Amino acid sequence: AQSVTQLDSQVPVFEEAPVELRCNYSSSVSVYLFWYVQYPNQGLQLLLKYLSGSTLVKGINGFEAEFNKSQTSFHLRKPSVHISDTAEYFCAVSEIQGAQKLVFGQGTRLTINP
Amino acid sequence: DAGITQSPRHKVTETGTPVTLRCHQTENHRYMYWYRQDPGHGLRLIHYSYGVKDTDKGEVSDGYSVSRSKTEDFLLTLESATSSQTSVYFCAITQDRGHGYTFGSGTRLTVV
Numbered sequence: 410a411q412s413v414t415q416l417d418s419q420v421p422v423f424e425e426a427p428v429e430l431r432c433n434y435s436s437s438v439s440v441y442l443f444w445y446v447q448y449p450n451q452g453l454q455l456l457l458k459y460l461s462g463s464t465l466v467k468g469i470n471g472f473e474a475e476f477n478k479s480q481t482s483f484h485l486r487k488p489s490v491h492i493s494d495t496a497e498y499f500c501a502v503s504e505i506q507g508a509q510k511l512v513f514g515q516g517t518r519l520t521i522n523p
Numbered sequence: 524d525a526g527i528t529q530s531p532r533h534k535v536t537e538t539g540t541p542v543t544l545r546c547h548q549t550e551n552h553r554y555m556y557w558y559r560q561d562p563g564h565g566l567r568l569i570h571y572s573y574g575v576k577d578t579d580k581g582e583v584s585d586g587y588s589v590s591r592s593k594t595e596d597f598l599l600t601l602e603s604a605t606s607s608q609t610s611v612y613f614c615a616i617t618q619d620r621g622h623g624y625t626f627g628s629g630t631r632l633t634v635v
Contacts, residue, residue: 441621451628451629452613453615453624453626455624458623508579509554509617509619510556510568510571510581512568
């Protein structure tokens with residue numbers, strides 16, 4: 410079984426500052442890794458994913474994440490945030506084999522202050 | 524999102540009544556999922572389907588049942604609604620390994 414821990418439930422930052430949202434996972438098998446974003450009163454939207462290859466993956470809206478196998482982490486970063494990045498962010502994993510079930514972390518609420 | 528719709532968007536129901544939520548897709552994807560979202564818990568898997576009439580339980584399946592008689596429809600039924608089932612329910616679809624999910628807009632269910 411897999412588990413995902415997002416280390417911060419809330420992250421406040423000022424506009425144009427950099428941000429890092431932390432995610433650690435646990436799994437006995439190989440996994441795919443994902444970050445999703447949820448804007449208020451909406452469904453979830455895929456930001457980026459790691460399947461294999463380069464450990465640094467780039468996604469939409471200027472976000473990127475780095476897969477670190479030894480530390481079982483997949484932290485999300487953005488060098489300069491905007492007010493429009495205010496949302497909840499979810500890290501998730503799924504087994505490479507099987508029924509593609511996603512296991513989610515608890516979520517991190519990112520608040521951008523002017 | 525285009526390709527996946529949930530109905531209803533909002534529902535208020537009384538304790539003890541049955542409730543059915545519908546997820547409809549036009550993408551012909553094999554895999555469909557029902558999740559519930561609660562503060563502090565992220566999203567938790569209720570049931571999923573890997574084909575017509577092929578379904579299985581997730582981590583929080585007690586009190587829920589599902590059916591998938593057609594590729595495009597995946598129904599979630601609360602057999603006898605309880606206040607603990609007040610939540611936002613999301614349907615998701617995916618076509619293959621590593622593609623990630625496409626989510627519906629959610630159903631906000633309140634059990635009074």
